[in-house]
Amino acid sequence: MSYLKFNIRLTNTGSDPLEEYKVLLKFEGAIADMAKTNEEDQSSIYLVNKHLTFTTFLDTELKTGELIPRKAILVGDDTFTSEAIFIKPDPEETKIIITWKLISKDFKDEGELVINVSSEIVAKRNFKTVDDQSEVRRVEHEFEDFIEEKRD
Numbered sequence: 058m059s060y061l062k063f064n065i066r067l068t069n070t071g072s073d074p075l076e077e078y079k080v081l082l083k084f085e086g087a088i089a090d091m092a093k094t095n096e097e098d099q100s101s102i103y104l105v106n107k108h109l110t111f112t113t114f115l116d117t118e119l120k121t122g123e124l125i126p127r128k129a130i131l132v133g134d135d136t137f138t139s140e141a142i143f144i145k146p147d148p149e150e151t152k153i154i155i156t157w158k159l160i161s162k163d164f165k166d167e168g169e170l171v172i173n174v175s176s177e178i179v180a181k182r183n184f185k186t187v188d189d190q191s192e193v194r195r196v197e198h199e200f201e202d203f204i205e206e207k208r209d
Contacts, residue, residue: 060092060143061172065124067159068136075131078161082122085154087147087174091117093140113140148176 065082069075084091093115115122126137146153151174158167 060090060145061174062141062143063172064141065139065157065170066136067124067131067138069131069133072133073163074133075159075164076162077129078126078131078159078164080124081158081160082124083156084120084122084144085156087149087151088120088144088153089147090145091115091120092143092145111140112137113142115142144172146174146176148178150175 065080067080093111093113112126113122113124122142124137124139128137131137144153153172153174155170155172156167157170159165
């Protein structure tokens with residue numbers, strides 16, 4: 058059971074610039090959790106980067122989000138890439154649908170992104186060698202959440 062990591066890339070394929078734009082997102086499907094990072098403690102991110110301006114905002118309870126770029130204009134052939142988004146789907150074959158709506162000063166558009174999920178559950182055992190006989194024991198754990206890059 059792990060998180061899917063992805064970014065959303067927006068490209069202006071037209072000749073007119075998109076001004077004062079943002080993208081609204083709504084996530085639907087068998088989603089157990091959502092996050093902007095795979096780190097449990099995010100306080101160190103804020104301490105190191107006091108002037109960091111985020112572009113991706115998620116509401117995990119409502120399963121919605123907003124992409125608000127740092128630059129208010131996206132000229133023709135330019136791209137904007139969101140920060141990483143992490144979704145933890147239920148461990149079954151399913152589809153996650155992301156309904157998006159682009160709004161800007163002079164242009165609107167909307168559509169859907171579909172993520173096809175096929176899960177593979179892999180059991181892993183960890184062994185630790187100990188020198189002191191008093192430390193020998195057997196410890197049973199439940200599944201842990203982790204992020205692992207998919208290998209083809």
